[in-house]
Amino acid sequence: MxxxxxxxxxxxxxxxxxxxxxxxxxxxxxxxxxxxxxxxxxxxxxxxxxxxxxxxxxxxxxxxxxxxxxxxxxxxxxxxxxxxxxxxxxxxxxxxxxxxxxxxxxxxxxxxxxxxxxxxxxxxxxxxxxxxxxxxxxxxxxxxxxxxxxxxxxxxxxxxxxxxxxxxxxxxxxxxxxxxxxxxxxxxxxxxxAVEDALLSDRDATGRMLLAGGLMLVLLGFAHGAYYAQADLYRHEAADYNILSQMSSSATAKNSAGINQALGDYGQLQGEKAVNIAAHAHSIEFGLLAMLVGFFQPYVSLREAWKRRWAIVMIIGSALLPACVLLELRFGLLAGGFADTGGLLVILALLAMWIGVLRYTGSLDAAALTAIRLGATQGGAQ
Amino acid sequence: MTSGKKILLLGGIALAVLGMTYGLWYAVFAEHQALDGIGASLSGAFSAAANRDAAASEKSLLQYREAKYAYDRQVDVHGHWIGLGMLLMVLAIGFDRVALSEKSKGFLATALFLGALLFPLGVLMQTASHGALPKAVAIGGSALVMISLAGITLGFALNQAPADE
Missing domain, CATH: 1.20.120 (Four Helix Bundle (Hemerythrin (Met), subunit A))
Known part of the structure; x- marks a missing residue:
C-alpha cells in the first residue's frame, strides 16, 4: 500500500x-x-x-x-x-x-x-x-x-x-x-x-493589502536611507572622528571638562546613528516580510475576517516600530515602549499566520490520509 | 515567464549569491583583522594621549578613521547586496501584477537590477578611492533603484481593480 x-x-x-x-x-x-x-x-x-x-x-x-x-x-x-x-x-x-x-x-x-x-x-x-x-x-x-x-x-x-x-x-x-x-x-x-502555481494565481484582498502595505514600507525605508546618506552619514562620520580627537587632545592637555563634554557628545552621536540605521533597516525588512507573507495567504487556514485582521495588525506594527524608533531621541522610553509594542504586534501576527499554515498542512494531510484509507477499503472489498 | 520577471528573479538570486560570497570571504579573511585594526588604533590613540604624545595620538586616530570608514562600508555592501537581491526576488514573484507594458516592465527590471548591482559596488569602491567616481557610481545606482522602484509601485497601483484578476 x-x-x-x-x-x-x-x-x-x-x-x-x-x-x-x-x-x-x-x-x-x-x-x-x-x-x-x-x-x-x-x-x-x-x-x-x-x-x-x-x-x-x-x-x-x-x-x-x-x-x-x-x-x-x-x-x-x-x-x-x-x-x-x-x-x-x-x-x-x-x-x-x-x-x-x-x-x-x-x-x-x-x-x-x-x-x-x-x-x-x-x-x-x-x-x-x-x-x-x-x-x-x-x-x-x-x-x-x-x-x-x-x-x-x-x-x-x-x-x-x-x-x-x-x-x-x-x-x-x-x-x-x-x-x-x-x-x-x-x-x-x-x-x-509554462508553470502553473495556484499559490501565485490566488490574489485575495488580504494578500493585496499586505503586498501594497509592504511595498509602501520598503519605499519609505529606502527614502529614509537615501535622506540619511545625503544629510547625516558624512556629518556623523566626521563627528565620530572629531569627538574622539577632542577626547584624546583633552586627555593630553589634562582637561577633564573637555573629556566629559566629548564623552557626552559621543554617546549622543552613537544614539543618533543607531536610531537612524534601525529605522531604515526595520522599515525595509518589515515591508519585505509583509510582501512575502502576502503571497502565502492562500496557505493560511483561518477565517477571511481573521486573515484580514492579522494582516492589518502586521502592517500597523511594521509602521509603528520604525516610526517610534526614530522618535526615541526626542521622547525617550515612551517612544521606545511604543516601538517594542510595534515589534510585538508583528510577532503576534506572524505567529497567527504560522498557525494558519500549520492548520492548512493538517487539513491537506488529513484529506490525503482519507483518500488512502478509502482506496485500501475499496481494494479490500474487491 | 516574461523577460522582466526573469531578470528580477535570476538577478535577485545572483545578487544574493554575490552578497553571501562576499560576506563569507570578508568574514574569513578580512573582518577579524579589520576589527583588530580599529581597536588597536583607538587604543593606541589614547595610550599616546596618556604619554602626552599628541602627534602619535592624532596619527592613530587618523588610522582609526580610515579603518572604520572602510569597515562600515564593507559590512554595508554585504547587507545591501543580499537585501536588494531579496527585494528583486519578491518583486519578480509579484511582477505579473504590475499593470504596465512588457517593454516598460523589462526596462524597469533592467534598471532595478543594474541599480542594485551598482549602488553597493560604488560603496565598495569608496574603500579603495575617495574620489568622485565611486560616489557617482553609488549615487547613480541608488537613483536607478529609487526610480525603478517608484515605477513598479505605480504599476502595482494601476492594477488595483479586481476585474483584472
Missing part, C-alpha cells in the same frame, strides 16, 4: 508546487516563518535585557579609558579598551544572530515560492532545502557562541572554533542557494511548459 509521503511526493513530482509532507516547499515555508519568529523574539529579548545594559558598559569603559589617559596611565587605557572590545563583540554577535536568523528565514520563504520553477527532482530540492535550513540555523548559533568560545583551542590566530563553525554553515547556505539558482537557470534555458 502506498504511504502518505509516497503518494503526495508523486503528486509533487508532477506539479512541483504541491505542499507535500517533508516536501521542499513545506519545509522552507514552515521553517522559514519559524526562523523569522525566533529571530524576532531573540531580538526583543536582546533589546530588553542586553542592549541598553551593554551600551552603558561600553560607555563606562570608554570613559574609564579616557580618564586613564588623563591620568597618564597608558596600561589602564589598554585594559579598558580591551573591555570595550569585548562588550562590542558581545553586542555585535547578538545583533548578527538576530539579523542572520531573520534574513535566512526571508530567503527560505522566497526559495519556497520559486520551487515550481526549479528544474530539479523533488528529492534534490528536498536535499537542498535541508542543506539550506541546516546552514541557516547553525550559522546564527555559531555566531552567538563566538563571544563565549573565543579563541579556545583554535588552530588559527584570529578566528575561533565558533567562527569556523559559523563560516562553514554560511558555506552550506551558499551552496544550497547556488543549487537552486542552477535549477532555475536549467528551467529557463530548457524552456518547456
Amino acid at each position: 502506498a504511504t502518505l509521503e509516497s503518494l503526495t511526493s508523486q503528486a509533487g513530482e508532477k506539479e512541483g508546487s504541491l505542499f507535500a509532507p517533508m516536501g521542499a516547499r513545506r519545509l522552507l515555508v514552515l521553517t522559514g516563518i519559524g526562523m523569522i519568529l525566533v529571530g524576532m523574539l531573540f531580538g526583543d529579548i536582546f533589546a530588553v535585557f542586553v542592549l541598553h545594559q551593554n551600551a552603558a558598559r561600553v560607555g563606562n569603559s570608554l570613559a574609564a579609558a579616557a580618564n586613564a589617559a588623563l591620568a597618564g596611565d597608558a596600561s589602564a587605557v589598554g585594559v579598558n579598551f580591551q573591555k570595550t572590545g569585548e562588550f562590542l563583540e558581545n553586542r555585535g554577535t547578538k545583533v548578527d544572530t538576530h539579523v542572520h536568523l531573520i534574513g535566512f528565514g526571508y530567503l527560505a520563504l522566497m526559495l519556497a515560492i520559486v520551487q515550481p520553477w526549479v528544474a530539479l527532482s523533488e528529492a534534490a530540492k528536498q536535499r537542498l532545502a535541508w542543506l539550506f535550513l541546516s546552514g541557516g540555523i547553525l550559522l546564527p548559533v555559531g555566531v552567538f557562541l563566538i563571544h563565549y568560545v573565543g579563541l579556545a583551542r583554535s588552530p588559527l590566530a584570529a578566528i575561533g572554533w565558533a567562527s569556523i563553525f559559523a563560516d562553514t554553515s554560511g558555506l552550506m547556505v551558499l551552496l544550497a542557494v547556488i543549487g537552486y539558482l542552477a535549477g532555475l537557470v536549467k528551467k529557463f534555458r530548457g524552456g518547456g511548459a
